[in-house]
Amino acid sequence: MKVLMINGSPRVNGNTSIALGEMKKVFEAEGVEAEIVQVGNKDVRGCIACRRCAELGKCVFDDVVNELAPKFEEADGLVIASPVYYASANATLIATLDRLFFSTHFDKSMKVGASVVCARRGGCSATFDELNKYFTITNMPIASSQYWNSIHGREQGEANEDEEGKQTMRVLARNMTFLMKSIALGKEKFGLPETEEHAWTHFIR
Ligand SMILES: Cc1cc2nc3c(=O)[nH]c(=O)nc-3n(C[C@H](O)[C@H](O)[C@H](O)COP(=O)(O)O)c2cc1C
Numbered sequence: 119m120k121v122l123m124i125n126g127s128p129r130v131n132g133n134t135s136i137a138l139g140e141m142k143k144v145f146e147a148e149g150v151e152a153e154i155v156q157v158g159n160k161d162v163r164g165c166i167a168c169r170r171c172a173e174l175g176k177c178v179f180d181d182v183v184n185e186l187a188p189k190f191e192e193a194d195g196l197v198i199a200s201p202v203y204y205a206s207a208n209a210t211l212i213a214t215l216d217r218l219f220f221s222t223h224f225d226k227s228m229k230v231g232a233s234v235v236c237a238r239r240g241g242c243s244a245t246f247d248e249l250n251k252y253f254t255i256t257n258m259p260i261a262s263s264q265y266w267n268s269i270h271g272r273e274q275g276e277a278n279e280d281e282e283g284k285q286t287m288r289v290l291a292r293n294m295t296f297l298m299k300s301i302a303l304g305k306e307k308f309g310l311p312e313t314e315e316h317a318w319t320h321f322i323r
Pocket residue numbers: 127128129131132133134135201202203204205206236237238239240241270271272273274
């Protein structure tokens with residue numbers, strides 16, 4: 119069982135890393151392999167809507183997005199984590215996620231998703247909602263915790279002092295593990311839910 123964790127912070131060993139580190143310890147204790155990939159410090163451009171991915175099966179820009187794609191395909195769960203910038207997610211992370219979700223065509227249904235946000239003070243729940251939207255358009259159930267998944271800190275390392283934030287992350291990782299294991303059993307017993315051909319309509323017709 120594997121989890122891919124994407125860190126949208128540009129700061130290596132920043133506060134978002136502390137949240138993900140707290141989760142990783144739990145995953146490993148539960149026998150779940152966890153890999154963290156930091157994207158916030160990489161040069162990632164946004165989607166240009168060229169739609170070449172429909173022919174290529176991957177993004178036309180060969181960067182970390184195409185490295186993440188096979189890891190995401192293999193994973194049972196995906197954690198996306200961001201520092202809060204202006205009450206929103208980090209722009210590099212959004213560029214990565216737009217292109218990752220748009221350019222990959224493997225079935226993501228029943229891979230478990232979880233979002234994590236980190237801020238000095240405000241904008242956590244808006245950012246949390248923003249990140250969860252990637253899951254809820256791809257048949258991915260969302261793991262939750264005992265609070266919205268946020269941790270607080272400004273300077274590097276300050277999140278270490280947020281005991282409630284760290285506990286939220288540990289509980290989240292345990293809940294996510296339970297969901298992934300339960301879904302694996304459910305798939306064996308019942309199979310994946312029946313699918314329908316996607317009806318693509320537009321508001322102009
Ligand atoms: C450009 C920028 C915008 C920010 N906007 C917010 C904000 O809207 N709300 C907030 O509470 N903190 C804001 N912060 C503070 C960061 O969220 C905070 O320092 C966080 O710990 C960074 O996480 P990291 O160490 O993982 O990068 C902002 C920081 C930067 C650099």
